[in-house]
Amino acid sequence: MTTFLVATASVHTTAAVCDYLNERVTPDDTVLVVSVTEAGMDQRDAGDATNVARTRLVDPAVETITEEGRPSDTVQELVAERGVDEVLIGPRRGDPDAEPGLGGTAADLIVSLDVPVVVVPLPDLE
Template structure:
């Protein structure tokens, strides 16, 4: 099984790694991708920190690759990467939707759930 993990924070990576601890085996692989706008150094730093957690937390897997991608469309970037790495499943974290609580997941999750041709697992992130 090849998992594509979409992350944006250390908390997201940790929650997805917790999920994989119970499911992934030493035969599985993961590609962990963080997408950040090129003009926001703080977001890029946070994304890189999120990627740094993955190889340590997923050390039991056969292979773990990380990629920091720049762009303003995380869903499209994750879908393109899923195709490129021949992923079997996309793992992302649940984030609050709009402040007025009119949605229960963020826009990236919603787009992936609508557009992906492979399973998308939305993992809850415990309160930090």
């Protein structure tokens, strides 16, 4: 039984991670999907981003979490509190205007966590 944590800020990231997980998860696994709203962000985006997982992953059951704060801090806290085995992220915020390469949260999680962090490529958004 594996506990996966999906950290997402967009429906695009969530969809890409769900596609990745579809062939890997079993009904015995746990999937936590978290979206953290930073200051100035629309909270509806966080809800939309987490809800995608409920429709894309049938088994196992998906728990969604929306928080306010700094994404990296929230993810690190959840990893410690929930016994997460693997974290799945996109390389950057999933919007078409984002610069290519790793975003700040992705880079921070890769160097800060002591569990595997899988960076799932995003589809071409143009």
